[in-house]
Amino acid sequence: MEDAEDKSEAGQKDDAGAKSTDTMDIDASSKSTVKAKKGKIIKRRGKKSSIVFPKFVLLVAANLLVPIALYIFGTGFFPYKPLLPGLAVYGESEYGFPPAAPFDRVVFMVVDALRSDFVYSPRSGFEYTQSLIRNGVALPFTAHATSPTVTMPRIKAITTGSIPSFLDVILNIDEGDETSSLASQDTWLAQMKAKNSGKLLLYGDDTWLKLFPSFFDRADGTSSFFVADFTEVDNNVTRHIPGELDNDDWNTMVLHFLGLDHIGHKGGPRSTNMLPKQIEMDGIVKQIYTAIESNAHLQSTLLILLGDHGMNDAGNHGGSAPGETSPALVFISPKLANLRRSFQAPLDFQDDFKYYSVVEQSDLAPTLAALLGFPTPRNNLGAFIQDFLPFWSSDTDRLQILMRNAEQILAIVTATFGTEMFHSSTGSEPCSQTGTEVEELACRWRRLKDAATNMGTKQVESNEAWTVQMLEWLRDAQGLMSSMASNYDIPRLVIGHIAAILATLLSLVAAYQNVGVISTAAVPLTLITSAYGVMMFASSYVEEEHHFWYYTTTTWLAYLSWRGFNGTSKSRVGHLAAVLVASVTLRIIKGWNQTGQKFAGNPDIVKLILNPQPGLLWTLISIAYLWLHRELLQGFDGFPSSITVAGSTGLILVAFTFKLAFTNEDAPELVAGFARSLLDISGDVSLFIRAQAVFVGLAVAASGVIYLILAKKRTSTRVSAVETLHHLYTLLAITQSRATNVPLFLLFDILFKFVAAQSLTLTELTITSLLLQYASFFALGGTNAISSIDLSSAYNGVRDFDVVAVGILTFVSNWAAPVYWATATNVLLVRKSKLVGEKAVFGRHVTLLTVFTAASVAFVMAACAALRTHLFIWTVFSPKYLYCAAWTIGQHLVVNVGLGGVLYWLGRY
Known part of the structure; x- marks a missing residue:
């Protein structure tokens, strides 16, 4: 999907997209081109003004339908099972009074x-x-x-x-x-x-x-x-x-x-x-x-x-x-x-x-x-x-214990399958060899029941044989009832899935109206979405989903690199060097944390290099904080130098010492050498106060940037205000990440600069953002298993449980990298918007993301419904559904649409 602006923009051979729009110089021909574009846009809007409102409504409707679909489908997929009410009591039994209990x-x-x-x-x-x-x-x-x-x-x-x-x-x-x-x-x-x-x-x-x-x-x-x-x-x-x-x-x-x-x-x-x-x-x-x-x-x-x-x-x-x-x-x-x-x-x-x-x-x-x-x-x-x-030495007592247990389970079995086959008289009729599992269970029950009635006349050896058979029957009945996956609400599954499909169709129509005519630009996103959807029907692919995103991201960046050799104003040698650096960076990112299920314990960079060498780890962490310090100094150089230096330095020092103290509590074996000396210098301050200081400092800094934006004053002469907000978020992200993952954000910045230097169309930028969001999630150790949810930073700065605060901190901890790429993307969207003189860039970007999001939800729902009797429904597909909901509501709606919209608006203000 590619409109006229993207086509003409792709032919431009400057690298303005890689520079801040605050200092961008556009030559006369570029300005005239932009003016001509504006004229075409105005003219085109004049002709098609009647569809501006509908396409906005379609996009809103699609994004509203997706969480509704998730809720409806989820309530049908995860229902509460009906339970027998009341307390069990000892009833009259043909076996006598309950046996005495050995413990009180x-x-x-x-x-x-x-x-x-x-x-x-x-x-x-x-x-x-x-x-x-x-x-x-x-x-x-x-x-x-x-x-x-x-x-x-x-x-x-x-x-x-x-x-x-x-x-x-x-x-x-x-x-x-x-x-x-x-x-x-x-x-x-x-x-x-x-x-x-x-x-x-x-x-x-x-x-x-x-x-x-x-x-x-x-x-x-x-x-x-x-x-x-x-x-x-x-x-x-x-x-x-x-x-x-x-x-x-x-x-x-x-x-x-x-x-x-x-x-x-x-x-x-x-x-x-x-x-x-x-x-x-x-x-x-x-x-x-x-x-x-x-x-x-x-x-x-x-x-x-x-x-x-x-x-x-x-x-x-x-x-x-x-x-x-x-x-x-x-x-x-x-x-x-x-x-x-x-x-x-x-x-x-x-x-x-x-x-x-x-x-x-x-x-x-x-x-x-x-x-x-x-x-x-x-x-x-x-x-x-x-x-x-x-x-219990008495055979009668043993028999009674097992019979009472069996009759209690039998009540649940018969409530599910009916009572007739379990209680009808069969005489000496043998059990059918071709009967169902329930029929076989019923037949064996009738035999055990009859044998128990006559047990008093049998020998001890027969009693022991009966005990073995009854224990086997209990296990089989337990296995039968436990294997029944759930009492799914099929109508809700159908309605939820229909709603997701409808959201996908609405987003496709909105994409056609918002982005433009369907062309070859739609092929990569279509292939990615289709391949991802098909993958959801295989448990092994769901468990090892990271391979899909790693391979696709590598292939996509290779395509962008190859295309960059043609039609750029840069030297081929310089471009080749940039490509090599980006390729090596991506390979390091992929090997940082071993993830998935099959190879989760295999060696990776963290296990092999960083954990055994804490000195190297803290050297890299220190470089990351120094890099952020430099970025913040540039971002606030519009302020008086004393405020800029004191504020940026203070914030970085507070964040760095918190990371030191937190890691000392989290994994003290990683705090060694000069890191231990720095921790001793920082004093004995509680983690709660340290975390609160970081959060307050970030809030004050972000508020200052936003105030200057609204007051139409410059925060910096070198970088845009939205870039400064992006770097402030990066500081929050590394605060909420494990120490061993902090250096990854240095590597992300290298990739970000490589992407920013490319002349990307809007569709290409959206695809790049989507791929890097997912790939980086797994690079930090994320999986589709509930067990990989990291709660270690969920209480930073929180004294008591608060579902909102803990929920936000947990999300930021686990989605730190995807949110990073969402904010980084908005830096590039603002640049692109100012370059082409078009405010609707963000809307078209969100439309394309919505197509993928709605389609992925529909595919995941289809897989869960079709495979609801699968052996791995509760261990693989159900957790994937919950992760899909988190990606949809948290990352797409809250971050990409909500936070992204605010950043884009501030950047365009």
Whole structure:
């Protein structure tokens, strides 16, 4: 898509586009050309004035329809599952009264992100816990956690025994949300409360308080998102333990420690802080177990040590990598010695993180029901863990435990598939070999039910065979119900998809009217959009999406470079040098962070070069801040020199010292050599005050630039005001980025200067901006997995949780590079607009971006709907849908349209 202005502009052979419009000199012929253009534009507008309003309406309608489509489709794709209301009660049973429970109280110790190897491997700091396993008073498992592996849905699975909604990924971030409450659902906590045998206590992650409002009689919650805190967040839990162990008025104590998870987010599983934290948690286990042994009122107490999820090699979680789905689970009590089970500990490191027996996290609910003496929660899909059956010596008791568990799951199965096939009399009719999975399950149930009725006349060997068959039936029923993806609202999926397609069509019509006649200029954007859309239907391509953007960006810049050899006023040698520098720069950017899923742990520049050499890292970081200092000095040289130097220098020093102090808390091993000396000089000031100083300084500087723009005064004689705002944003971006990613912004500036030096048409500039936005997102380590969301800088300058402030900071942290290219693009758009004397440049740019955005949303929706029964629907395609929503609403609407529109207007003011 290319209009008359673009065609004539492409033929110009000056490099004015690479210079600031404030100092641009246009020769007489250029001025006359621009005047002639203006005359044509005015004339053309006069002829087509009737369509100016409709094309604006079409563009607005398309951009409004896209978020509406996302909402409608999302509410059909991520619905809340209907649940059976009320609490389960022990009903009349042909098997007699429920068997006696061996325990009367529980200490539920959750260590967030406690991956199995953290407890069971030789590198573990849980030496005391391993000694309990060897002595037979601790029973170890690996508890499989289904995706999404984030805290809220995992707690739901652990307490209800059911499969939580994927939408809980979003609710997990909003600490103010109360719609996800479990107050009205049947959980083992509700059952313990209903027993009325003691109080419920909670110390730790306040997610429990949100899920169970008014449940706990004594509680002290801590925020789970202050990930820079490794110490106080756990000390706040530990300080309550001694006193509560002396009390005898409780039956449930939930402890949720967050420090280990925070260390993972900040430094990964191999962080130097990881082993000391494991030793600290092992000490808590020893403290509690010693109290259980020595205090009479605690002798029937069960201690459960577990992780809600694990972590991957980067220290994050949310996806389905083996490390993320394999948390440890250990049952601890002196009474377990009666089971006469002991295990070797530690075990050799396991690549798949599967140590000992593997159970589902949902199996906790029915197992606790039998061990603590309450009915299995009504919505449970878990199966009783058979290792605990020896607690009951009576075959009748064992039979009853399994039958009650099976009948509870059967109620859910029959509510889904009907009751007839499960309860009809079949006599001796054999099961069909060609029946469906449900029919086979029903047939096996009838046989097990009949056998249980006659169990009293059978031999012990037959009872054992029946037990094995019943445990297999429970697993198969669990697998069947768990594999049912969701109760999708198909009409909403259809309506949402239609809305996205309509938005795409509206944007195409607007593009035709806004940009001009369809020509060869439309081919690259069409190919990019089509290839991207097709790629969404393959899980491997979604996981490795960065390769698409890296390859496409490289190819596109190579095309621009080749085209630049023709028709430019520059020497071919100079242009070749620029091309080589840009090519090397792009290659370095692509190798900076290894991303995706398959090769996430492979070597990259950060792992191989920067982490082992912190001196080199801080040299590059210092150069980045000095480069920004130079840019700000130029950007504010319209002010008195004393104000310019003092203000720019002060702002850079505050930002640099904050980065030093933050990295010292985040990854202290990276602060070494001269960086450590500089940190000592900067004094002992809190991170909160340092971050606030940076944000206030940026706000004051940006306000000053905007004021001078509105007052029609110059901020600089060398660079435009919008460029100064762009550099101020760059300072914000590196403030919100990890230290190892700060040098990337130096490389981005090299690419920016290369792009600015090219004589690009509007369509080419838009395509370049689009490609660099996506490629840079992945270059900073982004992926399509929930686990790659970086929360390390989400609380910079924030004391308490605020969903707006934390949301903005989280977005800037993860989309720092795409926003950089959005602001950089507007610098070039303002230059182009002033060069050609046309104000509608930004509108045409947004129109082309809207075409891609609306089409990509439609493609992602189509892939999610078509593959809704796919094995990877919740691990690959659902996270991609959430990322698509973030790109659409956050990057496109808020940044490209909203922020970009403000910058463009200020640049044209």
